[in-house]
């Protein structure tokens with residue numbers, strides 16, 4: 001696991017002003033800025049962290065590797081505890097992994113299957129999982145994003161980067177206090193006014209100061225993750241959850257286009273989060289499932 005001080009130094013490196021765009025590979029690469037103190041430069045050097053690990057990923061390999069990783073029986077326990085810690089104590093690295101795990105677990109093993117849609121740029125997207133056929137990534141920057149709680153929900157090769165690192169984590173167990181904060185947050189969400197929108201919910205969670213150690217970025221992604229887990233219900237599928245049988249990318253795209261049709265033209269919409277309103281409330285079954293999976297066996 002990257003240590004906290006290194007993540008702080010990286011937050012000064014992975015900024016737009018230090019980046020250069022590689023047009024061939026369509027990725028940003030970064031230079032160490034002069035603004036780093038000598039101490040920070042030393043820390044970075046001593047960590048051996050490679051700032052620009054740029055790699056090519058291809059769909060079929062990502063899928064095979066994801067399916068292989070989730071055969072590890074211990075993973076469900078780790079990701080459940082990580083997520084409770086993310087909510088209970090601001091452990092931002094813990095938000096993404098529960099999504100990555102269930103995505104990989106429930107997704108069928110498959111070869112790339114091109115999405116074809118009129119008027120849509122889809123020459124590179126798989127209709128089953130949404131992962132691109134081929135793409136270059138700056139894995140180092142993507143890993144840093146996971147540490148600040150900036151997630152990728154949907155078809156992204158970053159899930160593999162995520163779970164590969166999670167396999168190296170040991171002894172991640174949520175404390176009783178983190179578990180009670182988690183349950184308290186669910187209760188606060190459950191008490192939403194009927195017309196509450198996701199963005200109002202995020203503001204309310206900030207105001208209630210119920211998410212210790214959180215910031216704007218992590219609160220947004222925690223709420224989006226709760227929608228992916230089906231804890232926040234959506235109006236398209238009452239039983240939707242990434243923990244349930246896999247829903248193809250093509251179907252999710254369909255729902256997303258439908259949300260678009262019924263939203264102001266400039267609104268950013270995303271399935272499932274944009275399809276939540278306060279009156280739909282919370283699905284307690286999925287809360288209990290995560291709590292049960294986080295118990296030591």
Ligand SMILES: [Zn+2]
Pocket residue numbers: 059110111112113126127128129130131
């Ligand atoms: Zn696919």
